[in-house]
Amino acid sequence: MVRDVAEKKRWMSEGLRKLAVFVIVSCLVLLTAACGSGETSEQQAANTETAANTETLTLSWPLDLGPINPHLYAPSEMFAQAMVYDSLVSYGDNGEIQPALAKEWQVSEDGKSYTFTLREGVMYSDGSTLSAENVKRNVEAVLQNMDRHSWLEAVSIIEKVEVIDDLTVKIDLKETYYPFLQELTLIRPLRMLGDKGFPASGSTAEEISAPIGTGPWILTDHVQGSHAEFTRNDNYWGDKPKIKKVVIKFIPDSQTRIMALEKGEIDLIFGSGQLAPVEYQTLQQKGQYQAMISGPLSTRVLAINSTIAPTNEKEVRLALQHLMDRKTIVEHLLNGLEEEAQSLFSPGFPYSDIKVGLYEYNIEEAKRLLDHAGWKVVDGKPFRMKGDQALQVTIPYRSTDVVHKGLLEYLQSAWREIGIDVQLQAEESQMYTQMAREGEFNLTFNDTWGVPYDPHMFIRTMIGENQLGYYVQKGTAISSSFTANVEKVIRTTDENERRALYESILRGIHEEAMFIPISYRTNYLVANDRVKGLQFTPHQYEVPLSLYELKE
Amino acid sequence: MIKRNKRLPLIISSSLVGLLVIMALFEPLLMPNDPYATNIAMKLQGYSAAYPLGTDHLGRCILSRLIAGAKVSLLTTFSILIVTIIISLAVGITAGYIGGLVDTVLMRLCDILLALPNFIFALVIVGTLGGGLFNMFIGIVCVTWVWYARLIRNMVLSLKEAQYVKYAQVTGVSRLNIARVHILPFVFPQILLLKLIGLGSTILLISELSFLGLGVTAPMAEWGMMISDSKTYLLSNPMLMFIPGVMISLTVLIFNWFGDTVRNALDPKTL
Numbered sequence: 136m137v138r139d140v141a142e143k144k145r146w147m148s149e150g151l152r153k154l155a156v157f158v159i160v161s162c163l164v165l166l167t168a169a170c171g172s173g174e175t176s177e178q179q180a181a182n183t184e185t186a187a188n189t190e191t192l193t194l195s196w197p198l199d200l201g202p203i204n205p206h207l208y209a210p211s212e213m214f215a216q217a218m219v220y221d222s223l224v225s226y227g228d229n230g231e232i233q234p235a236l237a238k239e240w241q242v243s244e245d246g247k248s249y250t251f252t253l254r255e256g257v258m259y260s261d262g263s264t265l266s267a268e269n270v271k272r273n274v275e276a277v278l279q280n281m282d283r284h285s286w287l288e289a290v291s292i293i294e295k296v297e298v299i300d301d302l303t304v305k306i307d308l309k310e311t312y313y314p315f316l317q318e319l320t321l322i323r324p325l326r327m328l329g330d331k332g333f334p335a336s337g338s339t340a341e342e343i344s345a346p347i348g349t350g351p352w353i354l355t356d357h358v359q360g361s362h363a364e365f366t367r368n369d370n371y372w373g374d375k376p377k378i379k380k381v382v383i384k385f386i387p388d389s390q391t392r393i394m395a396l397e398k399g400e401i402d403l404i405f406g407s408g409q410l411a412p413v414e415y416q417t418l419q420q421k422g423q424y425q426a427m428i429s430g431p432l433s434t435r436v437l438a439i440n441s442t443i444a445p446t447n448e449k450e451v452r453l454a455l456q457h458l459m460d461r462k463t464i465v466e467h468l469l470n471g472l473e474e475e476a477q478s479l480f481s482p483g484f485p486y487s488d489i490k491v492g493l494y495e496y497n498i499e500e501a502k503r504l505l506d507h508a509g510w511k512v513v514d515g516k517p518f519r520m521k522g523d524q525a526l527q528v529t530i531p532y533r534s535t536d537v538v539h540k541g542l543l544e545y546l547q548s549a550w551r552e553i554g555i556d557v558q559l560q561a562e563e564s565q566m567y568t569q570m571a572r573e574g575e576f577n578l579t580f581n582d583t584w585g586v587p588y589d590p591h592m593f594i595r596t597m598i599g600e601n602q603l604g605y606y607v608q609k610g611t612a613i614s615s616s617f618t619a620n621v622e623k624v625i626r627t628t629d630e631n632e633r634r635a636l637y638e639s640i641l642r643g644i645h646e647e648a649m650f651i652p653i654s655y656r657t658n659y660l661v662a663n664d665r666v667k668g669l670q671f672t673p674h675q676y677e678v679p680l681s682l683y684e685l686k687e
Numbered sequence: 688m689i690k691r692n693k694r695l696p697l698i699i700s701s702s703l704v705g706l707l708v709i710m711a712l713f714e715p716l717l718m719p720n721d722p723y724a725t726n727i728a729m730k731l732q733g734y735s736a737a738y739p740l741g742t743d744h745l746g747r748c749i750l751s752r753l754i755a756g757a758k759v760s761l762l763t764t765f766s767i768l769i770v771t772i773i774i775s776l777a778v779g780i781t782a783g784y785i786g787g788l789v790d791t792v793l794m795r796l797c798d799i800l801l802a803l804p805n806f807i808f809a810l811v812i813v814g815t816l817g818g819g820l821f822n823m824f825i826g827i828v829c830v831t832w833v834w835y836a837r838l839i840r841n842m843v844l845s846l847k848e849a850q851y852v853k854y855a856q857v858t859g860v861s862r863l864n865i866a867r868v869h870i871l872p873f874v875f876p877q878i879l880l881l882k883l884i885g886l887g888s889t890i891l892l893i894s895e896l897s898f899l900g901l902g903v904t905a906p907m908a909e910w911g912m913m914i915s916d917s918k919t920y921l922l923s924n925p926m927l928m929f930i931p932g933v934m935i936s937l938t939v940l941i942f943n944w945f946g947d948t949v950r951n952a953l954d955p956k957t958l
Contacts, residue, residue, distance in 0.1 A: 390921050411919035413744075418922075467727045534818060534900025537919055544905050545745055548725035559905040563814040 190379040192666065192685055194403040194678075195386040195395060200363050203346040203354060205326040206277050206339040213322045213676040215383075218365060219260075219348035220326035223251055223270070223319050226587040228673065230485040232316045235373075236265060236327060236349065246311035246628045253302040258370040259329035260353040261345075267304040271296045273327045274306065280324075280340035288595065288625065289318030289325065311628055314591045321587060322676060351376050351681045360385060365680075376681040377668070389414055396424070396661065403662040405678050410659065411538055412470035418661045425662045428472055429671035431481040431655030433585035435473065437578050438603060438650055441610030445526060446577045449612070450508035452648035455528075455578070456494035457501040458550060459651050468542050469654060476652035479644060480583060480590045486637040487590055491645040493652075501553060512554055519554035527556040528577035531570050534561035539580055542653075574606035581607075582656060585675035594621055594640060611647040693952045700945040707938060710754055711761040720748035722755040723906045731924055743913070743927055744920060752908035753934055759909050760938065763820065764889045767827050768882055774832040776878065779839025780866050784847060794840065800833040809892060810901070818901040827892050831885070835878060842874050880953065884946030887939040894935050910935050 201210035205220040224240065227233040237251035257265040274296045277284060284290040292312050297305045308315065319325055329347030333339065346354050351371045356364035365381045384401060386392045389410055395401045396418075404410055410418070419426040437459075445451045461475040480487035505511075510519040510526045519526040530546075532539045540561070547557040562570060571579060581603050583593050597604030598618045608617050617640065624636040644650060658671055667684040710717060719739060726746035733741050740749040782793040800808070812826035846852060846869070855865050894911030896902040903909040910931040917927035 389919065393922060413919050413923055416923075463727055467730060537916065540900070540905060540916070541744060545725055545727065547906055548723060548745070561818040561900045561904065563818075563901065566814065566817060 189685060189687065191382055192378050192380070192403065192680070192683060193382045193384060193401045194405060194680075195392045195401045195409065196383050197385070197387050197392075197409060199360055199385050200357065200383065202342065204339060204343045205328050205346075205348065206273070206280065206324045206343075207283070208323060211323070214678045215354075215363070216326065217322045217350070217674075217677045218352040218680065219346050219350045219354060220322075220328065221349045222321070222326045224316055226317065226320040226674070229483075230317070230586065232320065235320075236270075240316075246313070247308045248305060249308070249315065250299065250303060250305045253304065254372055255302060257349050257372045259331075259347050259349055260368060261329055261331050261347045263329055263331065263347075265327065265349060266301055267298040268301075269330055270304045270327060271298050272330070272333070274325065276328075276333070276337075276339045277324050279338055283340070284324055286596070286599070287318060287321075287324070288312055289315050289321075311626055313625060313628060313633065317587050317591070352381065355380075374681065377684045378680070381680055393418065396663065399663070402665050403660060403683075405658070405660040407472075407656065407658050410661065412468075412472045415472060415659050415661065416470045423663075425660075425664070425666070425669055427660050427669055427671070429658040430673075431474060431483065432658055432673065432675040433589065433656045434476050434479060434481060434583045435653045435656050436476075436479065436581050436583060436650045437653065438576075438581035438607045439648065440574055440577055440579075440606045441608065441647070441649065442574055442606050443577065443610075445510070445521075445524075446528060447610045448508055449648065450504045451510070451526075453494070454501040454504040454508075455555075456648050456651055457497045457504070458553060458555075459494075459653065460496050460549065461653060462496070464542060464545065465654050468538075468545060472659060473654035473657050476654050479641065479650050479652050480593075481655050484586065484589050485591075486634060487641070489638045489641050491638075491642045494648070498553065505554070510554070517551075517554075518556045525556055526554060527558060529558045529560060529575075530578045531560040531562050531567055531576050532580060533564050533567050535564065571603040572601045574603075576606075578651075579603070581650070585656075586673050590637070590641075591625060595625060597621065607649045608644075608647070611643075611649065613643050613647055617643050693948070696944070696948040697952045700941065700948045703941045704945045707757060707761060707941065711758040714754045714758045718748075718751040718754050720751045722747060722751035722908050731920070731927075740930060741926065744916065744924075749913075749927070749930060752913060753910070753931065755908040756910045756913065756931065756934070757938075759820070759903055759907060760890055760893055763824060763893055764886060767824060767831065767889055768886065770824075770828050771832045771835060772875075772878060772882060774828065775835035775839055776871070776874065778832070778836040780843055780870060780874070782836070783840040783843025784862065784866055784870065790840070794837065797833045797837050800830070801837070803830075805830045806892065806895060809896065810899070813896055813901045818904060820903050820907070823893065823896050823902045826896070827889060830892075831889065835881065838881070839874055839878060842877065843870055846870055846873060876953075880946075880950050883949055884943070886946060887943040890935070890939050890942060 196212065198212060199210065200212045200215040203215050203219055204211050205216055221236050223235060223237040225233050225235040234254070236254055236257060238254045240249055240251045242249055251270075253265060253267060253270065259265065274293065277290055278293060281291065289312070292308050292310060292315070294307045294309045297307070299305055327349060328339065328343060329349075332343050332345050332347035334342050334344045349372065351368055351373065352365040353368050354363065355366045356362075362382055362384045365383070367376045367379050369375065384395070386395060392401070392404055392409060393414060396404055415426065418424055439446050439452050439455065441447055441452070446455070465471060465473055465475050477493050478487065478491065482488040505519060505526070509521045511521070513520045516525065530543055532543055543557070543559050547559060550557050570576060583589050593604070596602040597608050598621045599605060608614050611617070620636050620640050620643075624633055624640065627633050627636065656675075658675065660669060662669055665686050667686055668682055670679060670682055672679045719737070724747065726742070729738075729742050729746040730744055731742060732738055732746075735741070738748045738750070740753070743749055743752070778793055782790040809826040809830045812829055813822050816822040816825065852865060852869050855869055893902060894909070894914070897909045897911035898915040900912070900915060903912060905912075913931040914928050914935075917924070920927045
C-alpha cells in the first residue's frame with residue numbers, strides 16, 4: 136500500500152515535470168518566433184486612452200528618440216530633431232534654398248563670407264527670443280566638437296562666426312564651398328538650441344540640459360523606451376501644425392506595429408524602415424487603411440569594390456552590371472513599391488539630370504565579358520575559373536535587414552547559374568560598418584542619402600579614406616582624375632563649370648561601373664481613417680507631421 | 688536490466704530520434720527539390736504535388752529546406768556535443784585531480800563564464816567573430832562546456848577519495864593512468880547522459896542565433912533562419928513561419944524526452 140502511494144507520487148511528479156518541460160519548451164519556441172514583440176504590451180496598455188483623444192495623433196517608431204541633441208547624431212532620431220529645432224535656411228522643392236530662421240542672407244563676391252539676417256521675434260519654447268548671439272553660441276558649440284563633425288565640410292570649413300548686430304550674424308569660411316547653404320539645411324548638426332538648453336559646461340558635445348528649440352513641436356513628455364509626446368508650438372514662426380498633440384510609441388518590431396494599428400492603438404505607421412514591402416502590401420489589400428507611397432527619395436545601390444579581386448577587373452564589374460535583373464527584383468522582391476533605377480541619382484536631384492546611360496539586363500553580354508576577361512566555364516567545376524581561382528564575390532550585409540537578405544539570396548541563386556560564387560556574410564551592425572570602412576567586401580549595399588545630401592555629399596565621401604565609397608573608386612583606372620574633379624566641384628563658384636564637372640564625375644562612375652543602381656527607394660505610410668492630409672516631403676528622414684490633420 | 692515500464696518510452700523516443708537522424712543522413716534522397724534553387728515566379732505557392740509544403744518568398748521548396756535544415760541542426764548539435772564533452776572532461780578532470788592552483792584558476796574561470804547569461808555570451812562571441820556556421824559552433828561550445836566541466840570536477844573530487852584510487856596511487860600508478868583507467872570510465876557515462884538531456888537547449892541555441900541572422904550563412908537552410916526570413920510574411924503567409932516553428936518545437940521535445948527516458952532507464956537512483 137505504502138509502496139503504491141510512493142509509486143503514484145513518483146509517477147505524478149514525473150508527469151508534472153514533463154508537463155513543465157513541455158510548457159517551458161513551448162514558451163521558448165514562442166519567444167524565438169516572436170522575439171521582441173512581448174515587451175510593448177505594457178506600454179500599449181498604458182497609452183490606450185491617448186489614442187482615442189480627438190486632438191492627438193499617435194504613431195509608432197522603431198527606436199527611442201534619444202536625447203534629441205541638435206548637435207549630435209545617433210541615438211538622437213533625426214525626425215525628432217527636425218520637429219524641435221530649426222536651421223538658418225531650409226531645403227525647398229527642387230533643391231531651392233529657402234528662408235527659415237534667417238529671413239535673408241548675402242554671400243560675398245569671393246563666396247567666403249555669409250551674412251544672415253535673422254527673423255524677428257522668433258521664440259524658443261522656453262520663451263526666450265532668437266538672437267545673433269545665440270546663433271553664434273550654437274555654431275561655436277558645434278565647432279568645438281570638430282572630431283565628430285569632420286565628415287561635414289560645412290563645419291570643418293567655417294573659420295569664424297561674428298555677431299554684427301542683434302539680428303545679424305556673419306559666418307566666414309576658410310575656402311569657397313558651394314554647398315554651404317545646402318549643408319546648413321541638414322537636420323544635424325547645425326540647428327539652433329535655446330540658451331537654457333545648454334548644459335552648465337557650455338558644451339553640447341556630451342549632453343544638453345533640455346531640448347529647447349524654435350521648431351513647430353515642443354517635447355512635453357518622454358518616457359525612455361516607451362513613448363514621447365510632442366505638443367504644438369503655438370508661437371511657431373512658420374505654418375503651425377494642425378494637430379495639437381503627437382504621441383510617438385516606440386515599437387521595435389514590425390508585426391507588433393501592425394497589431395497596434397489594427398487595434399487602434401496607433402493611427403499611423405510612417406517610413407519604409409518600419410514596414411517590409413510585403414507588409415505594406417498586405418495592409419493595403421485589406422482596404423480599410425489609407426496607404427501611400429512617396430516619389431523617389433534615394434537610390435538602392437550595390438557598391439562594387441575596385442580595390443580587391445575579382446572586382447578590381449573592369450570587365451567583371453561590367454558583367455555584374457549586366458546581371459542585375461531590376462525588373463524581377465522590383466516586381467517580386469520589392470512588391471512594386473519602388474521604381475527601377477535608371478541612374479545613380481534620380482534625375483530630379485540637383486545636377487543629376489545628366490544622361491550617362493544604363494547597363495541593360497543582358498546575360499549573354501555578361502557571359503561574353505567574363506569569357507573575355509579569362510573567367511571561363513570549366514567542365515566539372517561549379518563556378519567559372521581563371522587558372523586555379525574560382526570566380527567568387529563576397530557580399531556582407533546587416534544580419535537584421537530582411538529586405539537586403541532576400542534580395543541578396545535571389546542574386547546569389549541567379550548568379551550561380553552564370554558561374555559566380557556569391558558568398559553572403561551576415562554581420563552584426565557595428566561589425567558591418569567596420570567591414571565596409573575597411574573595404575572588406577566585393578559588393579555591398581550603399582544606398583544614397585537623398586536630399587539635401589545627394590549628390591554632392593555622397594560623391595564627396597568617395598574621396599575620403601575609410602569610407603565605403605573610397606574603395607569603389609580607388610582601384611579604377613580614373614581614380615586620380617576622379618578625385619581631382621570631386622575636389623574641384625565642391626570649390627567652384629561657377630555654375631557652368633560645376634555642371635560640367637558633375638557630368639564628368641557621373642560619367643566616370645558609370646563608365647568604370649562603380650555602382651549598380653537597383654531601384655529608387657521610396658517612403659510609404661499606412662494610416663487609419665482618422666488622419667487627413669497625408670503627404671510626403673522630399674526629405675527621407677523627416678516625418679511631415681505638421682501637415683497632417685485629424686478628423687473631427 | 689531495464690524495467691518494463693521504462694522500456695516502452697525509451698523505444699518510442701529513440702525511434703523518433705532515429706527518424707530525425709535518418710532524415711538528416713539521407714537528406715538528398717528525401718528532398719523533392721533543390722532546397723537552394725530560387726524560382727521567383729513560383730514564390731509563396733501553397734501545397735502541391737511538386738512542392739508538398741509549398742514554396743517560400745524566393746520560390747524555394749519548403750519541405751526540401753526543412754530536410755536540409757535538419758541536417759544542419761543535428762550535425763551541428765552532435766558535433767557540439769562531442770567537442771564540449773571532450774573539453775569539459777579535460778578541464779574537469781585536470782582541475783579535480785591535480786587540484787591546487789590549477790584547480791583554483793580553472794574554476795574561477797568557470798565561475799566568471801557562468802556568471803554571464805548563456806545566450807548573450809554566445810551572441811557576443813558570434814557577433815565579434817562574425818556570423819557563419821563555424822563561428823556559431825565556436826560560440827556555443829564556449830558557453831556550454833563550463834557547466835559540465837564544473838560538474839565533472841566535483842565528481843572527480845569525490846572519486847579521488849575512493850579507496851581504489853588511493854590504492855592505485857600507493858602502488859605507484861601514474862597520474863595519467865589513474866585518470867584514464869579509474870576516473871574517466873566512471874565520469875564519462877554520467878556526463879554523456881547529462882549532455883543528452885541538454886541536447887534540446889543546444890538545438891534551440893542554434894535556432895536562436897540563426898533567427899538573429901548570425902547563425903548559418905545564406906542560402907544554407909536552417910529552421911531558425913527560416914523563421915526569421917518569414918517574419919515579414921506573418922500576416923500574409925503565416926504557414927511560412929509556422930512550419931519551421933513546429934519543426935523546432937517537435938525536435939526539441941523529442942530530444943528532451945529522449946534524454947529523460949535514457950536517464951530513467953539507466954539511472955534509477957536519480958528518481
